[in-house]
Amino acid sequence: MRILMCPSQERSMHRVITTDPCPQLNCPESEQIALSSRCCKVCRGHDFCLEGHGCMEHSDCMNLEAGDCCVCKDGFRPLRDDNAYCEGTTWL
Numbered sequence: 001m002r003i004l005m006c007p008s009q010e011r012s013m014h015r016v017i018t019t020d021p022c023p024q025l026n027c028p029e030s031e032q033i034a035l036s037s038r039c040c041k042v043c044r045g046h047d048f049c050l051e052g053h054g055c056m057e058h059s060d061c062m063n064l065e066a067g068d069c070c071v072c073k074d075g076f077r078p079l080r081d082d083n084a085y086c087e088g089t090t091w092l
Contacts (some may be wrong), residue, residue, distance in 0.1 A: 035066050058086040 022040035025032055032041040048068035049061035055070035059078075062071045072078050072086035079085040 033066070037067065054082070054084045056085050058088070059084055 025041065025043050027043035031044045033044055034041050044065075046063075048063050053061040053068055053070065055061045058073050058076045059070045060073060061068050070083040072083050075089055076086035077089050079087055
């Protein structure tokens with residue numbers, strides 16, 4: 001068991017108890033970035049979508065520098081602010 005002090009989104013530190021160590025990164029230290037949403041660093045260009053996302057049918061996951069977001073596919077519009085749920089704009 002390890003106790004880590006990790007940054008939170010409120011710019012303060014919070015304690016995380018974990019049994020898993022941070023994974024070894026396969027990029028140079030100059031390409032490693034620390035994110036406020038997690039304790040372990042990631043390599044620049046990390047595939048956040050591969051970790052799982054909340055994008056549903058008619059919505060695609062798009063990687064960003066520090067996370068991911070959902071984007072409605074062409075011909076669809078968002079039903080919520082997060083673009084996770086989208087509906088068609090035209091009917092055939």
